[in-house]
Each structure stands twice: as structure tokens, then as C-alpha cells.
Amino acid sequence: MLSLNNQQFSFQVISNKGKPRAGILKTPHGDVQTPVFMPVGTQATVKAITPAQLDEIGVTILLSNTYHLYLRPGADIISELGGLHHFMHWDKAILTDSGGFQVFSLGETRKINNDGVTFKSHLDGSLHHFTPELAIQVQEKLGADIIMTFDECPDPHDLKYNMDALKRTHLWAERCLKAKTRTDQALFGIIQGGIFPDLREQSAEFITSLNFPGYAIGGLSVGETKSEMLAILDGVDGWLPADKPRYLMGVGTPQDLIEAVRRGIDMFDCVLPTRLARHQAAQTFFGRINLMNAVHAHDPNPIDISCQCYTCQHFSRAYLRHLIVAKEMLAATLISIHNIFTLVELMRRIRRSILENCFDQYAFEMTKLMEKPAD
Numbered sequence: 001m002l003s004l005n006n007q008q009f010s011f012q013v014i015s016n017k018g019k020p021r022a023g024i025l026k027t028p029h030g031d032v033q034t035p036v037f038m039p040v041g042t043q044a045t046v047k048a049i050t051p052a053q054l055d056e057i058g059v060t061i062l063l064s065n066t067y068h069l070y071l072r073p074g075a076d077i078i079s080e081l082g083g084l085h086h087f088m089h090w091d092k093a094i095l096t097d098s099g100g101f102q103v104f105s106l107g108e109t110r111k112i113n114n115d116g117v118t119f120k121s122h123l124d125g126s127l128h129h130f131t132p133e134l135a136i137q138v139q140e141k142l143g144a145d146i147i148m149t150f151d152e153c154p155d156p157h158d159l160k161y162n163m164d165a166l167k168r169t170h171l172w173a174e175r176c177l178k179a180k181t182r183t184d185q186a187l188f189g190i191i192q193g194g195i196f197p198d199l200r201e202q203s204a205e206f207i208t209s210l211n212f213p214g215y216a217i218g219g220l221s222v223g224e225t226k227s228e229m230l231a232i233l234d235g236v237d238g239w240l241p242a243d244k245p246r247y248l249m250g251v252g253t254p255q256d257l258i259e260a261v262r263r264g265i266d267m268f269d270c271v272l273p274t275r276l277a278r279h280q281a282a283q284t285f286f287g288r289i290n291l292m293n294a295v296h297a298h299d300p301n302p303i304d305i306s307c308q309c310y311t312c313q314h315f316s317r318a319y320l321r322h323l324i325v326a327k328e329m330l331a332a333t334l335i336s337i338h339n340i341f342t343l344v345e346l347m348r349r350i351r352r353s354i355l356e357n358c359f360d361q362y363a364f365e366m367t368k369l370m371e372k373p374a375d
């Protein structure tokens with residue numbers, strides 16, 4: 001196994017009074033203060049937002065999808081053009097997923113065996129075979145700071161299937177480690193096991209024995225109930241080493257972020273803020289607002305009068321509603337800026353509350369606020 005260039009990548013917990021943690025993740029493309037929310041740039045772009053706008057919001061790390069970039073434009077083209085950072089003009093940190101989640105979401109069009117997964121491209125129906133080795137090779141060509149092991153993400157409720165899938169996920173984690181050649185990328189291991197605490201614990205035990213520089217919890221927020229998800233997260237702090245970052249994949253409602261930080265999670269990603277924006281919904285600290293509602297037609301106020309984002313500093317709800325009705329592209333951009341800002345700001349406030357030793361009080365107040373309907 002290749003060791004990591006520790007000068008370029010490290011993680012330090014600077015405060016954890018109880019389970020919630022505030023930390024600093026050092027990467028070759030800058031420091032990331034944790035807990036952190038990572039916006040998703042599926043196609044090497046966070047939809048409707050420029051890198052300059054992400055920078056102004058205070059984003060320090062974003063996620064991109066290996067599956068999508070492998071199919072289009074292809075990892076070789078991105079590598080030829082200087083890697084993902086250069087290609088998309090983002091000089092802060094990037095994390096790429098391994099493609100596993102997307103491939104397993106393809107349903108009937110894919111076939112799994114212990115070697116890997118054969119699937120049909122959702123773009124043109126062409127046949128592809130993905131293996132742990134290829135997932136690493138593609139992610140090395142893309143060149144993100146943090147890359148992920150290739151894992152299987154099964155139905156969280158199917159015990160028998162989860163037991164089989166877990167064996168594959170563990171074998172694949174070892175193969176990913178062996179396949180890795182670059183020393184300037186941190187490879188995170190992924191813990192699976194559905195909604196079954198004993199499988200999760202077993203998975204954590206095996207994956208942490210491989211000594212990855214960070215650990216992700218995969219296979220949650222995929223159809224299980226909120227209480228099933230929280231029951232698994234309750235175990236995380238005990239199963240994972242304290243000195244490594246912990247990343248909960250695909251989770252991003254404000255309530256979920258608070259509940260996961262409460263249980264010791266450091267990193268999150270979710271498409272929610274940009275997806276909501278494309279459906280005319282603004283996320284605020286006091287719930288969601290549907291900007292399409294006629295009630296906003298004459299409203300001179302911003303989405304959130306206390307919000308410091310570019311959108312709320314300059315534009316009224318009436319203007320945003322007009323853009324939506326007129327089908328102007330700027331609507332998606334302005335609402336996305338606000339929605340991402342809200343989650344980034346939420347994480348900044350959560351972090352501050354941890355450092356000031358008042359997380360529980362802050363979480364209580366925020367949860368009460370967010371439960372109120374906004375409209």
C-alpha cells in the first residue's frame with residue numbers, strides 16, 4: 001500500500017465536547033473547516049453557478065461524479081486538459097465519488113459479480129464494465145484531492161443481500177488500495193451494511209483495519225426511514241477512529257445535517273440545494289419557500305432578510321418570481337446561490353457553536369425554527 005503524502009493531506013479535530021466535532025482538513029487545494037457541506041458538481045459544474053460565485057459563497061470543497069465524467073467527456077480528455085481542477089477552473093478541494101452509487105442505481109440494466117459491474121450507459125446504451133481498479137484509475141486521471149473506494153450500495157432493508165454485498169464491498173476496498181498509484185490523493189474507505197447495526201459494525205471493523213485516511217458512511221438516505229438512518233449514525237462515533245474524517249454520503253437537509261453532526265459526522269454532500277433551486281424552492285433557516293407562489297408577486301423583500309448572500313443582498317422575491325414566470329435562466333442561478341449559501345452558513349454556525357461549546361442549544365433552536373412552515 002502506498003502511503004499518503006502527509007504534508008499535503010491531514011485532519012485535525014480541534015474541538016469535540018461530546019460527539020459533535022470541529023476540525024480542519026488539509027488538502028493539496030487548501031484547508032477545509034469541518035463540519036462541511038460539499039455542493040455537488042455532477043458534470044464538473046455545480047449547476048447554474050460559476051466557480052467565482054461558489055468562492056464568494058465560501059465553498060471550500062465540492063463533489064464531482066466519476067460515473068458521469070467517465071461516460072462524458074471521458075477521464076482521458078479531462079486528464080489531457082490538466083485534470084478536473086484545471087478543466088472546471090476550481091482551485092479549491094474536490095472529492096470524486098467512485099461511480100458505485102450511480103452504477104447501482106441503474107437497476108435492471110446492470111449485472112454484478114465479484115469482479116465488478118457491467119452496465120449500460122444511460123446516455124447511449126453502450127456497454128461498460130466497471131471494476132475497483134478502473135474506478136481508481138479513472139479517479140486518478142480526474143485528479144480530485146479525495147477519492148472514494150468502489151462499493152456496492154444495495155437496498156438497505158434486504159439483510160441477506162446486504163450480507164453478500166458487504167463481502168464484495170470489502171474485497172473491492174482492498175483492491176482499490178492496491179490499485180492506487182498517486183500519493184497526492186486521499187482514498188477514503190466506505191462502510192456499508194444497510195440498516196443493520198451489526199453489519200455496519202462489522203463493516204467499520206474491516207474497513208478501518210485497512211487504515212484509510214478517511215471513512216464514509218454509504219448506503220444511507222436511499223429509502224430507509226429517518227429513525228433507521230439515525231440508529232446507524234448513533235454507532236458511528238464508537239466504530240470509527242476519532243482522528244480521521246467521517247463523511248456521510250448524499251445527505252443534505254438542514255435537519256439531517258444537524259442530527260448527523262450531533263452524532264460525530266464531519267462531511268456531507270447533497271444535490272438538494274441546486275435541485276430545489278431548479279424547482280423554484282428556496283431553502284431558508286425558517287423552512288422552504290416556493291417562490292412561484294402568487295403571494296410573492298409584489299413582495300419587495302429578499303428571500304431571507306437576514307441572509308448575507310448575493311441574491312438576498314440585491315433581489316426581491318417579486319423579481320425572483322418574475323424570472324421564474326418568464327422562464328429566465330438567472331432564476332436558477334440566483335436561487336442556487338441562496339440555497340448553497342444557506343447550507344454553507346448553517347455549517348459555519350454549527351462549527352462556531354461546537355467551538356463555543358453550545359451545539360446542543362444551537363441545534364435545539366435551529367430545529368424548532370426549521371420545523372415551522374415558511375409560507
Ligand SMILES: [Zn+2]
Pocket residue numbers: 303304307308309310311312313337338341
Ligand atoms: Zn440569501
